[in-house]
Amino acid sequence: xxxxxxxxxISRRVSAFKENNPGADIIRMGIGDVTRPLCxxxxxxxxxxxxxxxxxxxxxxxxxxxxxxxxxxxxxxxDYRSRGIDIDADEIFVGDGAKSDLGNFGDILASDCRxxxxxxxxxxxxxxxxxxxxxxxxDGCRHEGIIYLPMTRENGYVPQLPSVRSDVIYLCSPxxxxxxxxxxxxxxxxxxxxxREGSLILFDSAYEAYIHNPDxxxxxxEIEGARDVAVEFxxxxxxxxxxxxxxxxxxVPRQLTGIGESGERVPLNRLWRRRQCTKFNGxxxxxxxxxxxxxxxxxxxxxxxxxxxxxxxxRIMRESLxxxxxxxAGGVDSPYVWLKTPEGVSSWDxxxxxxxxxxxxxxxxxxxxxxxxxxxxxxxFNTRExxxxxxxxxxxx
Amino acid sequence: xxxxxxxxxISRRVSAFKENNPGADIIRMGIGDVTRPLCxxxxxxxxxxxxxxxxxxxxxxxxxxxxxxxxxxxxxxxDYRSRGIDIDADEIFVGDGAKSDLGNFGDILASDCRxxxxxxxxxxxxxxxxxxxxxxxxDGCRHEGIIYLPMTRENGYVPQLPSVRSDVIYLCSPxxxxxxxxxxxxxxxxxxxxxREGSLILFDSAYEAYIHNPDxxxxxxEIEGARDVAVEFxxxxxxxxxxxxxxxxxxVPRQLTGIGESGERVPLNRLWRRRQCTKFNGxxxxxxxxxxxxxxxxxxxxxxxxxxxxxxxxRIMRESLxxxxxxxAGGVDSPYVWLKTPEGVSSWDxxxxxxxxxxxxxxxxxxxxxxxxxxxxxxxFNTRExxxxxxxxxxxx
Numbered sequence: 193x194x195x196x197x198x199x200x201x202i203s204r205r206v207s208a209f210k211e212n213n214p215g216a217d218i219i220r221m222g223i224g225d226v227t228r229p230l231c232x233x234x235x236x237x238x239x240x241x242x243x244x245x246x247x248x249x250x251x252x253x254x255x256x257x258x259x260x261x262x263x264x265x266x267x268x269x270x271d272y273r274s275r276g277i278d279i280d281a282d283e284i285f286v287g288d289g290a291k292s293d294l295g296n297f298g299d300i301l302a303s304d305c306r307x308x309x310x311x312x313x314x315x316x317x318x319x320x321x322x323x324x325x326x327x328x329x330x331d332g333c334r335h336e337g338i339i340y341l342p343m344t345r346e347n348g349y350v351p352q353l354p355s356v357r358s359d360v361i362y363l364c365s366p367x368x369x370x371x372x373x374x375x376x377x378x379x380x381x382x383x384x385x386x387x388r389e390g391s392l393i394l395f396d397s398a399y400e401a402y403i404h405n406p407d408x409x410x411x412x413x414e415i416e417g418a419r420d421v422a423v424e425f426x427x428x429x430x431x432x433x434x435x436x437x438x439x440x441x442x443x444v445p446r447q448l449t450g451i452g453e454s455g456e457r458v459p460l461n462r463l464w465r466r467r468q469c470t471k472f473n474g475x476x477x478x479x480x481x482x483x484x485x486x487x488x489x490x491x492x493x494x495x496x497x498x499x500x501x502x503x504x505x506x507r508i509m510r511e512s513l514x515x516x517x518x519x520x521a522g523g524v525d526s527p528y529v530w531l532k533t534p535e536g537v538s539s540w541d542x543x544x545x546x547x548x549x550x551x552x553x554x555x556x557x558x559x560x561x562x563x564x565x566x567x568x569x570x571x572x573f574n575t576r577e578x579x580x581x582x583x584x585x586x587x588x589x
Numbered sequence: 590x591x592x593x594x595x596x597x598x599i600s601r602r603v604s605a606f607k608e609n610n611p612g613a614d615i616i617r618m619g620i621g622d623v624t625r626p627l628c629x630x631x632x633x634x635x636x637x638x639x640x641x642x643x644x645x646x647x648x649x650x651x652x653x654x655x656x657x658x659x660x661x662x663x664x665x666x667x668d669y670r671s672r673g674i675d676i677d678a679d680e681i682f683v684g685d686g687a688k689s690d691l692g693n694f695g696d697i698l699a700s701d702c703r704x705x706x707x708x709x710x711x712x713x714x715x716x717x718x719x720x721x722x723x724x725x726x727x728d729g730c731r732h733e734g735i736i737y738l739p740m741t742r743e744n745g746y747v748p749q750l751p752s753v754r755s756d757v758i759y760l761c762s763p764x765x766x767x768x769x770x771x772x773x774x775x776x777x778x779x780x781x782x783x784x785r786e787g788s789l790i791l792f793d794s795a796y797e798a799y800i801h802n803p804d805x806x807x808x809x810x811e812i813e814g815a816r817d818v819a820v821e822f823x824x825x826x827x828x829x830x831x832x833x834x835x836x837x838x839x840x841v842p843r844q845l846t847g848i849g850e851s852g853e854r855v856p857l858n859r860l861w862r863r864r865q866c867t868k869f870n871g872x873x874x875x876x877x878x879x880x881x882x883x884x885x886x887x888x889x890x891x892x893x894x895x896x897x898x899x900x901x902x903x904r905i906m907r908e909s910l911x912x913x914x915x916x917x918a919g920g921v922d923s924p925y926v927w928l929k930t931p932e933g934v935s936s937w938d939x940x941x942x943x944x945x946x947x948x949x950x951x952x953x954x955x956x957x958x959x960x961x962x963x964x965x966x967x968x969x970f971n972t973r974e975x976x977x978x979x980x981x982x983x984x985x986x
Contacts, residue, residue, distance in 0.1 A: 193863065195859075195863065196863070196866060196867070203619070210853070225650040225651045226650055227645060227648065227650070228645060229642060229643050229644050229645050229648045230642045230643060230648075230769075232643070234642075234644065235639055235640075235643045237874065238639040238641055238642075239636060242632055242635040242636055242639060242875075243632075245626060245627045245635075245833065245834065246626050246627060246629070246632045247626050248624060248625060248626050248972075251624065251625070251626045251627075251830075251833070252833040253622040253623055253624070253830075253832035254622045254832045254833065255833060284842065286872070288685055288835075288869075288872075289870045290872075291868065291870045292868060292869055292870065295867060295868030295869075296693075296868060299720065303700075303722075316867060316868070319867045320867055323696065323864065323867065327698075431829070433648075433650075434650070435650035435651045436642065436649040436650045436651065436652060436871075436873070436874040437642065437873055437874065437875065438685075438870065438871070438872065438873045439986060459674045461729045462592075464706075465718065466590065466592065466593070469593060470593070470683075470692060470713060470717055470720065471688065471689060471692030471693060471713075471717055472688065472689055472692075472717045473685070473688045473689065473835065474835070475685075475835065476685075476833070476834055476835045476876055477833040477834065478639075478873070478874055478875055478876075479634065479833065479875070523832065526632050535770075575645075
């Protein structure tokens with residue numbers, strides 16, 4: 193398996209540019225990391241949690257591997273039940289982030305599962321399956337054992353059902369990298385497919401807090417029957433700026449089953465709990481207290497403010513780029529804007545053009561898969577000033 | 590694979606006892622969790638780190654997956670180079686704890702590796718390999734595919750070299766659960782074996798901070814040639830009370846290799862880095878700052894004080910139990926005391942006897958493997974008062 197190439201290659205090209213242009217004011221719009229500080233409610237909660245650890249009477253050592261009830265109860269109530277979605281605290285597993293959970297979830301799946309992903313795709317879905325032996329032979333930037341579902345302007349960024357039966361389907365909505373999101377009807381098509389075919393959907397909704405369109409579900413469990421076929425992965429990273437603090441959660445409904453070696457139905461909730469209890473010791477107590485604080489009224493208000501800040505950046509990006517004649521997707525229900533490169537210009541050539549002419553760094557779409565060729569991803573996570581400046585530079589280009 | 594039985598069964602029996610004896614003052618000596626608060630240096634560092642997260646200028650989002658250089662440099666310098674051990678910062682991978690790293694390390698090993706463990710054993714070594722398909726058929730509380738190396742009073746708790754070739758050998762010294770530790774010569778025997786046979790040693794030294802005997806190495810890399818054959822797992826959990834804060838590290842020397850599919854040598858450092866970069870996003874920034882603080886002069890002094898506190902408990906336990914006529918091992922280089930049950934009394938019967946007659950809770954040795962039958966594990970992590978009281982009660986028994 194090759195080394196991860198995308199971000200190291202970007203970094204190499206940016207370094208070379210800097211060396212040749214020491215005075216250049218480079219604006220980074222490629223990173224998927226947040227930049228705004230943590231909200232006040234989380235900061236206060238963390239200070240209190242740290243003080244708890246300073247006193248034997250309030251000290252917290254090993255916690256439950258699946259997370260403290262104080263947090264799981266809040267999640268179940270706020271993210272699900274108050275929205276009319278039937279999810280209990282014992283179906284929620286708090287972890288140290290969606291990347292870990294998405295990667296580790298493969299531990300409880302058979303090594304010969306047939307896996308489907310969209311193209312372009314968040315590389316973790318593919319890489320972790322290749323590591324687990326589910327990739328089959330490499331075929332250019334693809335793997336023969338994996339089913340790729342194109343998501344391009346030609347199909348309106350709506351992946352179509354696979355023609356080959358898939359055991360496991362990764363869906364990410366709002367999507368990284370395209371920034372587009374599935375409507376209720378589009379997602380229902382997938383839930384119905386999974387129910388019909390006996391497939392498992394691994395639904396990554398790390399960006400749900402950015403959804404503005406009322407037709408876009410925040411949770412796959414808003415779709416009838418999804419409890420029977422879907423696992424949902426969420427993260428506080430983009431919702432509340434926890435990229436450095438590490439907290440996320442995974443929902444595994446009680447009735448969700450896989451098929452065991454002798455054909456018997458095996459509850460995945462029990463299997464995942466066994467995996468987590470054996471290979472994980474819970475997220476940091478301090479991080480869990482921070483996550484809990486984002487569910488207070490104050491916390492809700494504060495994280496919404498930060499998301500609004502990023503989404504105003506996204507609006508500026510979408511509108512400036514469209515006005516400059518670019519075709520853009522995303523940026524309405526997600527912090528990612530997916531830019532079509534000019535006719536005949538490849539992802540990497542366009543990346544080089546932006547870097548060398550206006551010192552703006554994006555992420556070449558080709559890095560996310562064959563169908564990402566001809567696109568560039570820009571993120572709304574920079575400051576307002578840098579975002580405006582970058583858009584002016586691109587418009588002048 | 591069955592549910593983990595040991596601690597849930599203990600908990601069931603304790604609950605039943607409490608119900609029948611509502612006034613009983615139960616003393617828990619079974620837990621492997623610390624109870625003393627975090628040291629002042631770590632508390633102060635965490636408050637500062639939390640404040641960093643409150644300001645955009647000092648905000649830390651995603652860090653390097655293998656840990657921040659500020660921490661890896663400190664580890665390499667303090668735990669290795671200052672002790673004359675040749676380990677660099679790029680051979681150190683900071684994670685969220687030894688349990689995760691020990692479990693996840695199997696991701697980069699072949700599914701048909703022949704694995705050897707000691708008996709009794711920390712259950713994570715066995716369970717994670719059974720999950721990965723390396724266990725073979727179950728055989729009572731054992732697995733046919735795994736090689737068990739007895740560690741009992743009969744062999745002085747020194748595991749003997751396996752008669753069957755092993756690809757991977759888990760060694761834990763100071764040992765959980767026996768509390769005994771391998772001397773330099775004993776460990777050298779294993780390093781030499783691994784070099785001769787081409788085996789990989791996974792060396793768990795989570796309890797190294799408790800070592801008092803100068804003949805017991807703190808690191809396997811104190812043994813010549815170990816860099817070619819061993820991975821070392823360490824944790825701040827027992828060293829500095831981080832069981833709730835989550836931070837540990839794994840050392841994978843650059844020259845350490847495995848054998849790839851076509852017989853080629855594959856550097857495990859690169860493979861583990863690829864695994865961690867794909868399935869992990871680094872330990873919490875706040876936890877890493879706390880870990881860094883344990884390396885300051887103040888931090889060193891404070892964590893040593895806490896370890897001394899626990900080890901004074903261990904001394905009291907060893908001496909009281911010996912005076913009461915029990916045969917004990919451990920408790921010199923580790924916080925665990927391993928008690929031989931009276932002739933003819935099983936682990937669980939002795940557990941029940943201590944619980945029902947003097948309300949003291951231990952951990953039945955049989956829960957750690959077939960060779961743990963006839964032993965009970967007691968830990969030094971309780972308060973001084975509770976430890977003394979428990980010893981008085983057992984002595985009266």
